Amino acid sequence: MANRTVSDAKNIHGTNPQYLLEKIIRSRIYESLYWKEDCFGLTAESLIDKADQLPCIGGQYGNQKPTEFLCLTLKLLQLQPEKEIIIDFIRNEDSKYLRALGAFYFRLIGDSLEIYKYLEPLLYDFRKLRRRLPDGAYDIIHMDEFIDSLLRDERVCDTILPRILKRQVLEDNEELEPRVSFLEDELEQEALAAAKKEKKDRSRSRSSSRVSCYRNIKTINIYFYKCIINN
């Protein structure tokens, strides 16, 4: 089982789970030293330490080298641990890189409803993550930004994310509760106070407040502090 998927793996989105990473990236991972030396023989359990020690998240860098983050993602695709295990990765508070890895993997294999259910709570995690950029340099991204891009973007860490339903669709089908959070409550109440009588198009104001909310980390952090102080 150096490079093979476990024999009892189920197809994900109609294909071998490993194929969720592009072929060319997969073969670069198989060739990488980190894969050969550190990922060999890993289990879902022993992978935890490796994930905790990740230096950064990211896709490919430099001479199209895959990050260790991608290598471990492929390892998970190969092992296909029970969803319960991944949810524990996501819920863990102690290792932010394990959480980021769990979330990224879950975004690849989960269905729309579960993805919203388990990833949205991480939008309140403002911890910093190091990210490797294609040119090999690093920058800082916050967990909530990363999660937000997993929920909105088509491509993250050089990986095409499987399509998921828009949140609105799930809300309309009453499969998902409209997102109300204490942060949004505050923002919304302010907005409502400002334009109390104009009650038209509530949903749009909500979604736009969400955008501004996650896109502007500084404000949200200030809000966060304010909330803590107020409580």
Place this chain on the structure above:
Amino acid sequence: MSTAYKGSEVGGDTNFRRTWDREEYEKKALERERESERAKVKEKPTELLKARKEKLELDKYLGKSQVVQTAGAASKQPGFYCKICDCNIKDSVNYLDHINGKRHQSKLNRTMKVERSSIEDVRAKLAKLKKKKEEPEKELTFDERIEKAKKDEEKRKESRKARKKEKKRRKREQEEQDSESLDPELAAIMGFKKFKSSN
């Protein structure tokens, strides 16, 4: 009568030829067959694949030579030597491929299947991780501090050596370049002669 006279009894004047001891060879052939059969039914590996616990430190001996004293031709060649398979591998990547390979693993009585972690395994591990994060960086004992200082010193020396080597190499290159770019006329005036290579 000894066997030496056997030939002359049957073969007349061809008694100088070697006579084949059929019995002996039959016995050998039979043994060989049994051996290969035994190899065929050799039990399949019973243990699951295991991850390596320790770092391989493939660069540990980088730039150093080591005297190896073991029997067998394979272990005397340069490169990585696998004790388990008694074979020599020329570089680190091939060595990794080898020790990750099926042949090597089955010599360790391991299949290529990996253990499936249960949710309990994972939870126990996560609890351990939590504990590790909560407990403050443990203070080193005196001996450990000494050990660490030694290692640091070694590393410093190592990198100093590498730097020096690199500097020397660059200097040499520079010199070579300089001598090549020397104007031949000027060289002639100064009394140097360019040596023609003798072939």
